[in-house]
Amino acid sequence: MALDRTSGYDMLVQVSETEVNDQLETLFLAGGLIPPSMTLPVTAGGVTGTATLLFGTPVADLDRPRPQMGLTLPFMNSQFDVTAPLPLTIAPLGGTIVIVDAIQVIVQGSNQIVTLDFTSGAPAVSVTFDPASVALLQPALTAAGLSVAQVQNMVAATVVTQLQTAIGRLDLTPPIPVVDDTDPTTVFDIDVTTINDTSTADRDCIVFGVRMASDSGGNINLATTNFIPAGSQSLVMMSNFWLLARVMRPRVAAALGRPATDFDTPLRLNHNVPAPGGEGTLTQLEARVEGNRIRVDGRATASGTGWSAVSNFHFFIDLALADGTVTVTASEPVVDTDVDIEWWVWLLSLGLGGLFGGIIGVIVAAIVLAIVQAVSEGIVDNLIAGGIGGALGGIPAIPLGPIGGGMSLDAIVLDDLELRCAITRSVAVPVKSQGSHVALLGFSIDLDAGNISAAANAATDLSWALGGGLRAAGPARLSITGRSFGSLTPVQVSRMPLAGMLVPEASIPLSLPPGWPFLGHDAVVFGMRTSAGRLAKVEAYRDALTAGALRVAWVTWDTPTPRLDITARWSVLDRGEINELITADCSYCREAPVRWCGYFEAVPRLMPFPIDYQWCLCGTVLEEGEGDVASGAGHLSYKLSGRRLMVQAQELGQDILCELCVSAIDGRGQEQFTCIRLQQPGIQRCCRKCVPADRRYEIALVPTKSAIKSWRPLLVAMREQESKQVIE
Numbered sequence: 001m002a003l004d005r006t007s008g009y010d011m012l013v014q015v016s017e018t019e020v021n022d023q024l025e026t027l028f029l030a031g032g033l034i035p036p037s038m039t040l041p042v043t044a045g046g047v048t049g050t051a052t053l054l055f056g057t058p059v060a061d062l063d064r065p066r067p068q069m070g071l072t073l074p075f076m077n078s079q080f081d082v083t084a085p086l087p088l089t090i091a092p093l094g095g096t097i098v099i100v101d102a103i104q105v106i107v108q109g110s111n112q113i114v115t116l117d118f119t120s121g122a123p124a125v126s127v128t129f130d131p132a133s134v135a136l137l138q139p140a141l142t143a144a145g146l147s148v149a150q151v152q153n154m155v156a157a158t159v160v161t162q163l164q165t166a167i168g169r170l171d172l173t174p175p176i177p178v179v180d181d182t183d184p185t186t187v188f189d190i191d192v193t194t195i196n197d198t199s200t201a202d203r204d205c206i207v208f209g210v211r212m213a214s215d216s217g218g219n220i221n222l223a224t225t226n227f228i229p230a231g232s233q234s235l236v237m238m239s240n241f242w243l244l245a246r247v248m249r250p251r252v253a254a255a256l257g258r259p260a261t262d263f264d265t266p267l268r269l270n271h272n273v274p275a276p277g278g279e280g281t282l283t284q285l286e287a288r289v290e291g292n293r294i295r296v297d298g299r300a301t302a303s304g305t306g307w308s309a310v311s312n313f314h315f316f317i318d319l320a321l322a323d324g325t326v327t328v329t330a331s332e333p334v335v336d337t338d339v340d341i342e343w344w345v346w347l348l349s350l351g352l353g354g355l356f357g358g359i360i361g362v363i364v365a366a367i368v369l370a371i372v373q374a375v376s377e378g379i380v381d382n383l384i385a386g387g388i389g390g391a392l393g394g395i396p397a398i399p400l401g402p403i404g405g406g407m408s409l410d411a412i413v414l415d416d417l418e419l420r421c422a423i424t425r426s427v428a429v430p431v432k433s434q435g436s437h438v439a440l441l442g443f444s445i446d447l448d449a450g451n452i453s454a455a456a457n458a459a460t461d462l463s464w465a466l467g468g469g470l471r472a473a474g475p476a477r478l479s480i481t482g483r484s485f486g487s488l489t490p491v492q493v494s495r496m497p498l499a500g501m502l503v504p505e506a507s508i509p510l511s512l513p514p515g516w517p518f519l520g521h522d523a524v525v526f527g528m529r530t531s532a533g534r535l536a537k538v539e540a541y542r543d544a545l546t547a548g549a550l551r552v553a554w555v556t557w558d559t560p561t562p563r564l565d566i567t568a569r570w571s572v573l574d575r576g577e578i579n580e581l582i583t584a585d586c587s588y589c590r591e592a593p594v595r596w597c598g599y600f601e602a603v604p605r606l607m608p609f610p611i612d613y614q615w616c617l618c619g620t621v622l623e624e625g626e627g628d629v630a631s632g633a634g635h636l637s638y639k640l641s642g643r644r645l646m647v648q649a650q651e652l653g654q655d656i657l658c659e660l661c662v663s664a665i666d667g668r669g670q671e672q673f674t675c676i677r678l679q680q681p682g683i684q685r686c687c688r689k690c691v692p693a694d695r696r697y698e699i700a701l702v703p704t705k706s707a708i709k710s711w712r713p714l715l716v717a718m719r720e721q722e723s724k725q726v727i728e
Contacts, residue, residue, distance in 0.1 A: 009218035077608030091609035111175035184246035255370030276366035493527035593653030
């Protein structure tokens, strides 16, 4: 049997660093994993304030001592809002946060999860500002007596706190059910490590060692080689021993009507047993992996009056991939029979040798059927058909990465049993809009809503005008790529600079539509960030069949977009005389005139800094600093500082009933706008329901002496009963 390459495990799963990154980035763009922004309170060296970081796509790396993984979070267009010793806003800031932590397996109920657990020991975090940010920060840091290194360490310490309290952990697999049973195709335990390939190929990967039973072996420290073949991103390898001993052995024994103990592991008959059909004896049966198939060798004997025979046979079992499905086939058995017949038997029956050959055929056919069924039922039905029995599917009970939900088989190799595959994902970035349009004259497309205007319009995402090319409008930006439209993913678009505004008309080819035989289809393909901040891909070409009309197709993904929120907190500054009353619905109320004070803060989400805010209260645009505005219920005082606003009623008992709005223009020139309704009545009332007479209860206090007199006899009786039971 070939050497075992699974480090002693029943199954070894390897997922490449590239595949891990693709899954993490897809999850990030879909709004999961790490939040796209983080607000960090900073207090050190006499400086207090808030750092708001806007993150780009995270990048994982395994170039660390195993089993550690690094995660790099780039941040850009961010802001440090200083409140002391002097109010100061520093933006835009950019740089990187690098998080390093050990990958581990945690138990959650009946599941195991492979994760980066930030609460199990502090992760190592480093923060580095880019040169432009250092230049912005330096004057303020010099005035505060701080160095850039000190501030970076302060931010890193705050990030550690946020990772432990706000995020907790970063899961690298979904919850995987683990059970301790006799089924060889259910998972019992998982180990994990990493491989840091230091060669020029840099074939780093995460390795999962999977045990299918409590008595299975495995040493994760022995997993030091990346077996993922070139061109694949993952590999599932099932050990030869597991295949023969765990899957085939019990089924072959059952098919022959024998206990599994009649066979030594991995699969070898350990004593003579009756042959199938009741005639003859099976003296040898052994299966082993030979090359890329399973070889089965056997021997049977039979005898009668005046004759005896020995028959040796062998056959092969092949596993192959056909249209994404695993197929199991057995070769025609080769049978070599040696019959010893005494002369007088030979004279009586010349056909005895042929009769015995038929008996051997029954033996071989039974064994072939048993082993083929064992392989097909044990792997294809129980393990693979549950997940990869078709062209697309998944093995739900093994780790395939953060959002690995299935497998698409590329090839199958039987030594060890390798399932070379691409991983299908359980999470995808949803599509916001998609469509196509063709026109000879100018038009515009709103890529977020999917609306098309009949003329070029600078207010939409993309405009076309003869002689002017395709132009991005407003804050929308684009980058041309050499990838095909169908293969371009949101992860790939997120990695583009997306800084351009024009696709020149000369860059848009004249081509036939796709599908024309013997003729290629040529088009310009580009990625975009829309005016609303979503990612999109666009394909454009001049249609040779329609006098050069422009054909455009697009897909816009529903990635997280910038928005503006307002937080509100109210408090009572003054309270007048309290009045008590009973209402008609039998409620007891206390009410008093009050004077309200409201505290409001504009909270930008994913908006590039610096941001310019403008507030409007009760229809009046507010100026920075202090002032008052008129409302329908009287004048209101306010104090405004950037994104923070305080509003007070001037009179006791004054209602605050009007609208508060804030507009914010970010560093890209894009405006966000939001409003909330202020509804604070000048009379504050607190009520509770009266208790109806029929639901009132009298509470009677039991006198202490009476209680003691009634309890003591009860205790004595209980002790007497217990004593009686002991005697009996």
